[in-house]
Amino acid sequence: MRALVGKDEATLREDQWTAIEALAVDHRRALVVQRTGWGKSAVYFVATLLRREAGAGPTVIVSPLLALMRNQIEAATRAGIRAVTINSTNAGDWEPIHEQIRGGEVDVLLVSPERLNNPGFRDEVLPRLAATCGLLVVDEAHCISDWGHDFRPDYRRIRTLLGDLPDGIPVLATTATANERVTADVEQQLGSVRAGEVLVLRGSLDRESLRLGVVHLKTPDQRLAWLADHLDEQPGSGIVYCLTVSATQEVADYLRSRGHDVAAYSGQTEATERQALEADLAAGRVKALVATSALGMGFDASLGFVVNLGAPSSPVAYYQQVGRAGRGLDARSESATVVLLPAPEDRDIWAYFASLAFPREEQVRETLEVLAEEGRPMSTAALETRVELNRTRLETMLKVLDVDGAVRRVRGGWESTGQDWVYDRARYDRVREAREREQAAMLEYLRTDQCRMRYLRAQLDDPEARDCGRCDNCGGFGLSTDVSEEAVASARERLDRPGVPLSPRKMWPTGLDRIGIDLRGKVKEQAAEGRAVARLTDLGHGQALRALFREGAEDGPVPVPLVQAVLEVLRDWRPDVDTIVMAQSVTRPTLVTDLAEGLSRQSGFPVLGRWAVVDPDVPPGAGRANSAQRVAAVGRRCDLVEREPGALQGAKVLLVDDLVDTGWSSTLAARAILRAGAVSVHPLTLGLSG
Structure with a gap:
């Protein structure tokens, strides 16, 4: 342990002794909830050396972050422990590492939770590791729990891994951030074999420094x-x-x-x-x-x-x-x-982040139906064209469904298992309510006149x-x-300085041909780089934009400060334009019209066209959840309407919009404008979401 921490005077804490004994001698399962810096890694590294000296196999550590893995490998090396990692950044090293493990040359293998369900790793490597490992460590174990502040669906697969371990393989879970509800949840998952099997060590969470x-x-x-x-x-x-x-x-x-x-x-x-x-x-x-x-x-x-x-x-x-x-x-x-x-x-x-929670039941059912109808593995990119969810939410949902047994990740993507699946609305509602209580508690922390460390520890x-x-x-x-x-x-x-570059979309989303749209590969008729006044999340003009685009906000002309910001963007940017095309809005018609006509008066450039709503039955935000669906929805909803035929021939167009979200509307508008004979398109928008 002294070699591990680099201090000759270091001594083990009482609970460190207790945990190490439980793992190395009694082969138990243990949950250690101790503050950051207490020395949780010392427990599993010392236990690793003791287990290895007794002839046990390598320790497998499930660790959530690359930065954390790098720290752990450095610490292990200091103590003479041979540690390696398998993660998304070192794919070229996986096979040599597998050979080292088979040759007994590895003491510690660190893997990301996502790796647990990589088909090749799960089916070929993981069973061998489960059968031969000497110790399993789940670091940052609050990620297992729905109630943890950083829940990750991949961590829920650890429950399956625990069930596959031979008898007598010790397990250690560690975290610094678990309240009683999270502790009980993790303890239950660790102790799925026998009640009372898990040793729980909770210490003071004071940070005296x-x-x-x-x-x-x-x-x-x-x-x-x-x-x-x-x-x-x-x-x-x-x-x-x-x-x-x-x-x-x-x-x-x-x-x-x-x-x-x-x-x-x-x-x-x-x-x-x-x-x-x-x-x-x-x-x-x-x-x-x-x-x-x-x-x-x-x-x-x-x-x-x-x-x-x-x-x-x-x-x-x-x-x-x-x-x-x-x-x-x-x-x-x-x-x-x-x-x-x-x-x-x-x-x-x-x-905003709360809006990315688990999808609605109808979206989940739609995904399961698509997989069942397909009858073969579908990649996430292919599935994205058939359901209205963005890539991140779709992948997170599939991971949860995988753990629940409704889908399975295989080579080539995801497939349906055909098992019945129940949408646990009550559970999702409980988690949402818990998050709302946590937000209220955070606001109270800002106002409290009691000790701040005491408040956090009580939480x-x-x-x-x-x-x-x-x-x-x-x-x-x-x-x-x-x-x-x-x-x-x-x-x-600095905050008042407006202007955020708008990079044009360069590639069409995959799978458009599956939904009857003949677009693929590179976007050939492409807009030039555009400008937004600010992102909605920005510290400066973002505040005014959030108020302007907040749900329920009244439509009206562009506020004066934002008018000034638009003009400043144009002075700095100086796009080579001579014509304006306005992106029509149903929800904010006054805002967009005022912006386009005001710019026309200021510059003398005529408004010669509209990216017009031709099918109002397609709602404004339709398809924004993923790229393929958004392209399809915008293509149905909007079309270019020129003031007169041929008005845009040879024009250098300023494409004026109020808010850019996914960027696909401006991409399709630019394509239509260029196909109408314009020589260039420069998008300008008030806000950029995200």
């Missing part, structure tokens, strides 16, 4: 200015968490302009760059990574601070994120700062929760709300 505080500021420019003014005051290196990918890019760009050494990090960051950024943060070569929750569970580094620009949707998720700070610090002499800068728009972002059902004496409510942790006029002005300028 953390000082928690909340800074309430009224506007986005003040919150950005606070970061610029106070980032260097935070100890060491750390993380600035944002709720959206676009915010990470926007905030990192602004902080760099103010002289801070930061970088953006999200699930969209390329894999090798993510590794380099993680290494830079751990080594203190950057002040901060401005990140989404993709930089989350298990990232192992001694960080001096975590700042959240926007609140996560639950106290449990927040506790997990702030747990990245203060690891490895001596609480008697060192401390890490944790600051939350909440914003009113946080709730809009929570609502995790920690029986030892008590005042920490360190936070801004109970310990005199002073957080200034002062921001300099210069920083506010700079932030306002």
Whole structure:
């Protein structure tokens, strides 16, 4: 264990001894719920060496994040443990790794939960591992539970894996973020053999090295200015968490302009760059990574601070994120700062992510019927053309149906099993209600005058929760709300600077021929790069756009500030155009007409056509759930109507719209305009969703 942590004075905690004994000696199943930095990995690595010395097979660790896997491999190597991983980024290494496992050269194999249902791995590799492994570890085990803040359907397959293990193979589940409901759920799944089989070890969830505080500021420019003014005051290196990918890019760009050494990090960051950024943060070569929750569970580094620009949707998720700070610090002499800068728009972002929950029953039934009718495996891309769900929601739903036994993933895609399946509406309603309660609890955290650490620990059902004496409510942790006029002005300028590039769609979605549309391959008649004033999730003009497009908002002319923003976009962009085509809207006709006619008056360019609604029976949002369905719906709903025949011949067109969602409407409009004889199309829109 001393080799593992790199400290000669390190000693095992009492519960670490207890857990290791349960695994290595008694061959039991155990659930360890302990705070981040407590040493859960030490339990399974020490138990691994003891099991290997006794002649057992390798340990299999199911781990949810690549960053976490990299940390675990580095820690194992320090202790002389031979650890390897099989994941989506190293497919070329899989066969050599399988050979090493067969040759007894591997002590630890780390796999992602998604790998458990890869057909080749599931059918060929997993049975052999289940039969020969010496220890199974489920890391971040709250992901097993519907009630965990980061539930993942792939984790539910672990229940099947547990059932396939031979008698006497110990199992360890670990997490830092489980309340009593999650703990009981995971314990039940682990103990599916005999009641009382599972040893549950729950410890205090206090983080003695953390000082928690909340800074309430009224506007986005003040919150950005606070970061610029106070980032260097935070100890060491750390993380600035944002709720959206676009915010990470926007905030990192602004902080760099103010002289801070930061970088953006999200699930969209390329894999090798993510590794380099993680290494830079751990080594203190950057002040901060401005990140989404993709930089989350298990990232192992001694960080001096975590700042959240926007609140996560639950106290449990927040506790997990702030747990990245203060690891490895001596609480008697060192401390890490944790600051939350909440914003009113946080709730809009929570609502958006909540909208991605499990699909409605009719959508599930439609998917099952399509698979049954097909009678052979269908790829996700092919299935997407037949059901109205986007790729991400479709894949998540299929994973749940797979675990429930209604479908099966095979080579070539998914197939129906023919088993009856019940839509568990009551369960989904309970989960939704639980999420709503968590959001209310997060809002209460922002308002509470009690100890903040005590509040978070109570949300995790920690029986030892008590005042920490360190936070801004109970310990005199002073957080200034002062921001300099210069920083506010700079932030306002950055946020008020409109203009987001609109990249044209370059390829038609697959499978359009299956629904009678003869389009495939590259989009030949393609728009030029366009512009949006802002994304709906942006910190600046995004707020005004969210209000403008909120459900139930009244139609009307373009608000003056957005008119000014549109004109500023055009001044910066300077598209080579001489004609306007307006995308007609049924829900916001005044808005779009006012935008197009106002631009015509300002520029002198005539409005020579409309991307018109020719079939109002097709609703405005039809098909937006996935690309193939959207192309089909827009193709039925809209067509190009010129002011007079041949009006667009040789024209350079500015295509004016109010909101771009999937981009397929503007793609089809541009195609129609170019086929009508125009030489170029430049899309311009007020808002870009997402």
